[in-house]
Amino acid sequence: MLDIREILSDPRQFINLLLIGDEQEDMIDRYINSCRLFIGYIDGKPCACCAIKVVDTATVEIKNLAVVAEYRRHGVGRAMLEHVESLLSGNTFIIGTGETPSTLRFYQNCGYNYSHRIPDFFTDNYDHPIIEEGIQLKDMLYLSKHM
Numbered sequence: 846m847l848d849i850r851e852i853l854s855d856p857r858q859f860i861n862l863l864l865i866g867d868e869q870e871d872m873i874d875r876y877i878n879s880c881r882l883f884i885g886y887i888d889g890k891p892c893a894c895c896a897i898k899v900v901d902t903a904t905v906e907i908k909n910l911a912v913v914a915e916y917r918r919h920g921v922g923r924a925m926l927e928h929v930e931s932l933l934s935g936n937t938f939i940i941g942t943g944e945t946p947s948t949l950r951f952y953q954n955c956g957y958n959y960s961h962r963i964p965d966f967f968t969d970n971y972d973h974p975i976i977e978e979g980i981q982l983k984d985m986l987y988l989s990k991h992m
Contacts, residue, residue: 866911943982
């Protein structure tokens, strides 16, 4: 059973989980201290994270969502999303991601729809090429969902 807890201090203690969702540490450092961080535990072990940032009175951005490989495709990521969505219902949730087919499919299956894109985000902001599922990430795609 998934136990989700909000982390109220020292979010960097979960840097290994955060690096699953965002593979460059200085990029995580740009947002982590302005986020609420939730960690999912199974059998007492951290297995997932979700960092969210309240952008304004109507918008919440999911800055990082990650699940340890052995727990993927078991509903853990969806449960993490549903948890934060339920805490801040009535808001529009946005998430930026690369054009990785399985990631886009996951968010679309969770009710998120294409909003806009930021050209060259990954190539301009990361110090190395990011390759996922054989695709080099270039643009950041934003998806949104109104709760």
